[in-house]
Amino acid sequence: xxVTRLFNDSGGGEQSDLQLDDRGRLRHLLTLRGLDRRQITxxxxxxxxxxxxxxxxxxxxxxLSGMTVANLFFENSTRTRASFELAARRLGAEVLNLDVNTSxxxxxxxILDTVHTLQAMQVDMFxxxxxxxxxxxxxxxxxxxxxxxxxxxxxxxxxPSQGLLDLLTIRRxxxxxxxxxxxxxxxxxxxxxxxxxxxxxVAMGVGELRxxxxxxxxxxxFADAKIxxxxxxxxxxxxxxxxxxxxxxxxxxxAGIPDQAEYFKAWGLxxxxxxxxxxxxxxxxxxxxxxxxxxxxxxxxxxxxxxREQVTNxxxxxxxxxxxxxxxxxxx
Ligand code: CP
Numbered sequence: 001x002x003v004t005r006l007f008n009d010s011g012g013g014e015q016s017d018l019q020l021d022d023r024g025r026l027r028h029l030l031t032l033r034g035l036d037r038r039q040i041t042x043x044x045x046x047x048x049x050x051x052x053x054x055x056x057x058x059x060x061x062x063x064l065s066g067m068t069v070a071n072l073f074f075e076n077s078t079r080t081r082a083s084f085e086l087a088a089r090r091l092g093a094e095v096l097n098l099d100v101n102t103s104x105x106x107x108x109x110x111i112l113d114t115v116h117t118l119q120a121m122q123v124d125m126f127x128x129x130x131x132x133x134x135x136x137x138x139x140x141x142x143x144x145x146x147x148x149x150x151x152x153x154x155x156x157x158x159x160p161s162q163g164l165l166d167l168l169t170i171r172r173x174x175x176x177x178x179x180x181x182x183x184x185x186x187x188x189x190x191x192x193x194x195x196x197x198x199x200x201x202v203a204m205g206v207g208e209l210r211x212x213x214x215x216x217x218x219x220x221x222f223a224d225a226k227i228x229x230x231x232x233x234x235x236x237x238x239x240x241x242x243x244x245x246x247x248x249x250x251x252x253x254x255a256g257i258p259d260q261a262e263y264f265k266a267w268g269l270x271x272x273x274x275x276x277x278x279x280x281x282x283x284x285x286x287x288x289x290x291x292x293x294x295x296x297x298x299x300x301x302x303x304x305x306x307x308r309e310q311v312t313n314x315x316x317x318x319x320x321x322x323x324x325x326x327x328x329x330x331x332x
Contacts, residue, residue, distance in 0.1 A: 031158050032200045037203055047313065069127060070096040071098065071127045072111070073127075073128075080129065081097070093124075111139065115139050126149050155250075163200040168313045170240055181240070183238035193244065239278045
């Protein structure tokens with residue numbers, strides 16, 4: 001199976017090649033597209049080593065000792081930015097959080113000039129979130145050979161570290177992917193989370209992938225997911241249910257943003273609707289949640305919810321990525 005939409009939207013078919021070094025190892029993390037089951041499994045296995053029981057101190061190492069990581073977030077973030085920062089610090093890196101609102105980007109400096117400026121200050125890894133498709137790949141194509149770029153969210157195109165943490169969360173609860181039915185519910189048309197989750201799930205050989213959305217929020221161009229425009233049918237027997245926020249910030253025509261109360265009535269993930277899913281289904285959400293819009297609080301906080309585990313797994317996955325990129329650089 002393959003997911004085609006990214007090729008159309010990003011124009012970045014080269015991203016999957018650009019992120020690998022000449023030995024086929026990760027040099028950057030730009031996309032899950034092009035990564036195979038073995039490569040993804042290696043990241044997930046590595047991430048497991050960073051997970052400790054609640055209350056225990058986090059795993060620390062010197063894997064990034066002497067290195068500097070810069071967080072460049074041109075869109076808001078809580079989870080992704082905080083977890084990249086915590087992961088980098090726990091691996092011994094220096095971390096620079098550039099405040100883009102007070103940086104010289106507000107005077108018109110380009111992101112490439114910003115990156116080159118920071119690279120001249122010996123930044124080794126750039127964690128970048130941007131609303132413009134292709135920014136991370138552009139930067140990756142311009143930085144020095146020893147420098148890595150990590151995609152922390154690219155427009156509506158991809159969010160690969162989120163995809164990896166979602167895969168880790170599913171694997172920890174459900175084991176193998178091949179017999180699973182995964183239903184991603186909501187605004188898939190504007191969701192980079194859905195894109196990366198779909199790419200990762202397809203690579204891992206998921207049994208059935210459903211993108212469940214109102215007709216006007218259904219994505220186009222997916223060869224290997226079922227597009228379902230009826231929420232009851234979409235939830236039926238699903239082992240994994242992932243709710244998505246309406247990505248208001250990405251609507252070109254703001255008049256197309258659904259009314260929140262009506263949306264909840266027709267599409268909200270409620271306890272009654274969750275009864276349609278498999279008995280032991282897990283509920284996921286990438287955050288930030290809009291309670292009472294795409295998900296009812298009793299589902300978000302209920303026994304089936306693994307939403308907070310996703311956050312925990314996010315730090316572990318990002319630590320694993322940092323470690324792998326640092327190792328590949330050292331042994332390059
Ligand atoms: N899931 C996610 O990307 O959350 P943030 O926007 O808070 O980083």
